[in-house]
Amino acid sequence: MNKKSFGSRLVAAPYYVWAAIFVVVPLIITAYFAFTGKDGSFTLSNMYGISKYGKSFAISILYAVIATAVTLLVSYPMAYFMTKLKISSQRMILLIVMLPMWMNFLIRTYSWITILANTGLINTFLKAIGLGPVQLINTPGAVILGMVYDFIPYMILPIYSVMTKIDHSVLEAAEDLGANGFHRMTKVIFPLSLPGVISGITMVFVPSVSTFYISQKLGGNKNLLIGDAIEFLFNNGPDYYNIASALSLILMVMILLCLTVMNRFDNGEPEGIIV
Amino acid sequence: MSGNIIELKNISIAFGGEQILKQLNLSIKDGEFVTLLGPSGCGKTTTLRIIGGFYVPDEGDVLFMEQNINKLPPYKRQINTIFQRYALFPHLNVYDNIAFGLKLKKLPKGEIQSRVTEVLKMVGLQGFENRHIDNLSGGQQQRVAVARAVVNRPRVLLLDEPLSALDLKLRKDMQVELKNIQKSLGITFIFVTHDQEEALTMSDTVVVMNEGIIQQIGTPQDIYNEPENxxxxxxxxxxxxxxxxxxxxxxxxxxxxxxxxxxxxxxxxxxxxxxxxxxxxxxxxxxxxxxxxxxxxxxxxxxxxxxxxxxxxxxxxxxxxxxxxxxxxxxxxxxxxxxxxxxxxxxxxxxxxxxxxxxxxxxxxxxxxxxxxxxx
Missing domain, CATH: 2.40.50.140 (Nucleic acid-binding proteins)
Known part of the structure; x- marks a missing residue:
């Protein structure tokens, strides 16, 4: 080992310590609880116990997939049209997109109750014009809406930032070679913006699948999501730590698997992804 | 038939209040190597982009084989362009870059394959089909850009300062190669440059421009020996x-x-x-x-x-x-x-x-x- 690498290790040391205390140690504790019984002895019974939560897993994944798809469908055209605007307008819209992120996530979710409730903003209006009331709150739709609303900036920003970097002359070249507007979108813009789409999907899907609170407030606790289940179990005291840890571990592994699959798309042969 | 493949009649265009071209008239014969030559800002690239369809002139007519094509978008023109910085598709390999135009025309796979192979041979890049664009040198990228354009067999090829990013030696080689390609294909080349030596070496006709106005049109010998002003x-x-x-x-x-x-x-x-x-x-x-x-x-x-x-x-x-x-x-x-x-x-x-x-x-x-x- 030369001196230089020793020096750079010394500088990096605080970060290693930080990562060890706040990432590695909690992971080990989670794994420890997941594979031990109440008496601290090794057991796989927690793993068998999670089968009761199969429905929660399924609903969490389903909601997260729908929320991610909706977010993508809204964000992609939005990011595309943003790049067509004047620079000053682009900055303004970026600010508006990011503004809600400065507010606490719980407050943002809570505010939807006042909008969606049976006596809320929308239903008051619908009643006034004789169309309501309509059940909005405590429905799966409200939960997905909450997810889309909370996580949409994480989709728009990466797609937008990749799109602004697409060289305009490449689009002119495509047009020159016979590509109309539709072909320029499918054969050039979309493939070139794919890295942004992939990171957007990752950044929306991961928090959506593991989220809690949104379904409690907007879904009326009818369909327990896996994040809510974990929170609920931990809140019930030390007796439930083992099963809650097992659930957390499974969720983590699941997310890791998803990320691996996504990254394969991102790094794979570029022509492999083109329609 | 006048024998002119492209005619520009009284073309004027302004950007942001600045008049770039003023009543420009230019006729280009089929099969000619024409160079638009002038200093930076003289309107030569603008003229090229009007022919390519990227700008619509404020006034005047663009004729292609005696048909007015003012409003025809670039993707419907039988004209291809080689861009200054090549503008190759970064997500495609050499083969797919070159085949881009042919695939859009929905040609049979076998024909695409044989035409791509043929142009790769012409530009001396056999065996480069699966190379990624980022792994090519400037000269190789230039050749891919040439191949990607000529594979479509355009009637007119527009070249926007295509050699300006190459070093002197490579530039000289490419000048000769482009000239040979033009001769063997027999199509019209419209070449934009600010390099007078390049213009004199390659062209059948040189169009000298300044301040949005054509100063002189003639053979390289005319331009050199009998300058107009x-x-x-x-x-x-x-x-x-x-x-x-x-x-x-x-x-x-x-x-x-x-x-x-x-x-x-x-x-x-x-x-x-x-x-x-x-x-x-x-x-x-x-x-x-x-x-x-x-x-x-x-x-x-x-x-x-x-x-x-x-x-x-x-x-x-x-x-x-x-x-x-x-x-x-x-x-x-x-x-x-x-x-x-x-x-x-x-x-x-x-x-x-x-x-x-x-x-x-x-x-x-x-x-x-x-x-x-x-x-x-």
Whole structure:
């Protein structure tokens, strides 16, 4: 080992310590609880116990997939049209997109109750014009809406930032070679913006699948999501730590698997992804 | 049929209130190699982009085989472009870049394959099909750009300063190659450059532009030997441009001496611009010269010396193989066919003598012109 690498290790040391205390140690504790019984002895019974939560897993994944798809469908055209605007307008819209992120996530979710409730903003209006009331709150739709609303900036920003970097002359070249507007979108813009789409999907899907609170407030606790289940179990005291840890571990592994699959798309042969 | 594949009629275009092209007229014959030549900002790239369909002129008509194509979008034109910075698709390999246009035309797979293979051979890139664009050198990227355009068998190929990013040696090779490709395909090339040497080497016809106006259209020989005005004379090659008086047909007075020349048709005693190319002046002993002066600078350039001679305060540039010394008195001998007479124009008097001339300065201003933006 030369001196230089020793020096750079010394500088990096605080970060290693930080990562060890706040990432590695909690992971080990989670794994420890997941594979031990109440008496601290090794057991796989927690793993068998999670089968009761199969429905929660399924609903969490389903909601997260729908929320991610909706977010993508809204964000992609939005990011595309943003790049067509004047620079000053682009900055303004970026600010508006990011503004809600400065507010606490719980407050943002809570505010939807006042909008969606049976006596809320929308239903008051619908009643006034004789169309309501309509059940909005405590429905799966409200939960997905909450997810889309909370996580949409994480989709728009990466797609937008990749799109602004697409060289305009490449689009002119495509047009020159016979590509109309539709072909320029499918054969050039979309493939070139794919890295942004992939990171957007990752950044929306991961928090959506593991989220809690949104379904409690907007879904009326009818369909327990896996994040809510974990929170609920931990809140019930030390007796439930083992099963809650097992659930957390499974969720983590699941997310890791998803990320691996996504990254394969991102790094794979570029022509492999083109329609 | 007029034999013109492209005709521009009274084209005007302005951007942000700035008039870029003014009433431009240009006819291009089928199969010609035409170069639009001019300094940065002269409107040559704008003209090219109008032909390509990327700009719609404010006024005037763009005709392709006698059909008005003003409003026809680029993707419907039988014209392909090679862009200044190649604009290759970064997400596709060499094969898919070249096949892009053919796939859009939905040609059968076998035909696409054989046509791509054929153009790859033509540009000398056999075996590069699966290479990624990022792994190619500048020259190779240039070749892919050429292949991607010509594989579509366009009637007209537009080239927007395609060689400006290459180093000198590669640029010379590509000049020859492009010329050969144009000859073998027999299609029309419209080439934009600010490099006069490149224009003279490659073209059948050179169109010299400045300030959105065509200054002269002609063969490279015409442009060099018989420039229309002081701008063309100065822009193409080196030239000594002097004020003269046309005494009568075949006789012109400048620098206090009456010379025989080959030009006629001017008014008696009409003020004119006189061009004498540096290589057309013979250095003789002072007593034998038509003009005499003192050498103020000598640079050795390999094939010849470039000397500056002060004659009555006007600094001449002369290229000679004779060795002379700084400070030496010399005589100048000028044959009648070395003198070219031009009508006075708005450019008269703008290009002075070589008193402030230095090689380095010339090169710096050239680089500055190259690094300027694409939009002209």
């Amino acid at each position: 002081a701008f063309v004379a100065d822009f193409i090659g080196e030239s000594n441009i002097l004020d003269g008086i046309m005494k009568k047909d075949l006789e012109v007075e400048f620098s206090g001496h009456i010379f025989k020349c080959l030009d006629k048709g001017f008014d008696k005693d009409e003020a004119v611009d006189v061009v004498v190319r540096p290589e057309d002046v013979d250095i003789v002993e002072p007593e034998k010269g038509m003009l005499t002066g003192v050498v103020t600078s000598v640079s050795f350039l390999g094939v010849h010396y470039e000397i500056i001679v002060d004659i009555g305060g006007f600094k001449w540039m002369i290229q000679t193989t004779d060795k002379v010394e700084n400070g030496e008195a010399v005589g100048l001998f000028i044959e009648p066919d070395a003198i070219h007479i031009m009508k006075k124009s708005k450019y008269s008097g703008l290009y002075g003598d070589y008193s402030s001339y230095s090689d380095e300065h010339d090169r710096l201003s050239m680089d500055a012109a190259e690094s300027e933006g694409e939009i002209e």
